Amino acid sequence: xxxxxxxxxxxxxxxxxxxxxxxxxxxxxxxxxxxxxxxxxxxxxxxxxxxxxxxxxxxxxxxxxxxxxxxxxxxxxxxxxxxxxxxxxxxxxxxxxxxxxxxxxxxxxxxxxxxxxxxxxxxxxxxxxxxxxxxxxxxxxxxxxxxxxxxxxxxxxxxxxxxxxxxxxxxxxxxxxxxxxxxxxxxxxxxxxxxxxxxxxxxxxxxxxxx
Ligand code: URA
Numbered sequence: 001x002x003x004x005x006x007x008x009x010x011x012x013x014x015x016x017x018x019x020x021x022x023x024x025x026x027x028x029x030x031x032x033x034x035x036x037x038x039x040x041x042x043x044x045x046x047x048x049x050x051x052x053x054x055x056x057x058x059x060x061x062x063x064x065x066x067x068x069x070x071x072x073x074x075x076x077x078x079x080x081x082x083x084x085x086x087x088x089x090x091x092x093x094x095x096x097x098x099x100x101x102x103x104x105x106x107x108x109x110x111x112x113x114x115x116x117x118x119x120x121x122x123x124x125x126x127x128x129x130x131x132x133x134x135x136x137x138x139x140x141x142x143x144x145x146x147x148x149x150x151x152x153x154x155x156x157x158x159x160x161x162x163x164x165x166x167x168x169x170x171x172x173x174x175x176x177x178x179x180x181x182x183x184x185x186x187x188x189x190x191x192x193x194x195x196x197x198x199x200x201x202x203x204x205x206x207x208x209x210x211x
Contacts, residue, residue: 001172002180003165004042011038011184018158019200025209029081032130032207035158035184036082037089040126043154043182047124066090068151069123073098075141076113078204079128082156086128094119098144100137107194109136111144120148127153130203132160132183134194135167142171142179152178158203160186161196
């Protein structure tokens, strides 16, 4: 699996705000949405376009528009906090949802909801999940989405743990599909509760004020 790590100074700046325990809910959610836009833009550099002719107020200009179908799949619940700005950038996308919670004891992903359907076929699917921790949730999501035959899958995360990247890579390597991870930082490790260290805490709790 190809892994792209952002080095843009803006993304580094925004990630520092997210990591800071003093950052409150409002600022955390706004910053997470802003950083998600940068990750999305970086990850979308290979989307196909087609030439179109557009009339400006002065004359015709040769322009381009996306020629691939785009599907965003936020993983409930934290992935929802990545969606708002991304959807503003590309409002024509379809949004499907997958609900997965992590069993606190086993750390295993427990799926409870999926809206995936045939609209995923031949589309470029962006999985939104801010924390790639053990990799269980994202591996499950990739396998589930692959059943609907997308053109490509892109995983957008804010922070990833090396253990999680390895697990997702193993899943992806067994599949015949192009999957890329775009992330703003790869951290040191996981703690015994499956949290990323140093990380930024529980992204869902911090984005939605439930900590
Ligand atoms: N989920 C989070 O929100 N944070 C982590 O560090 C790991 C999983």
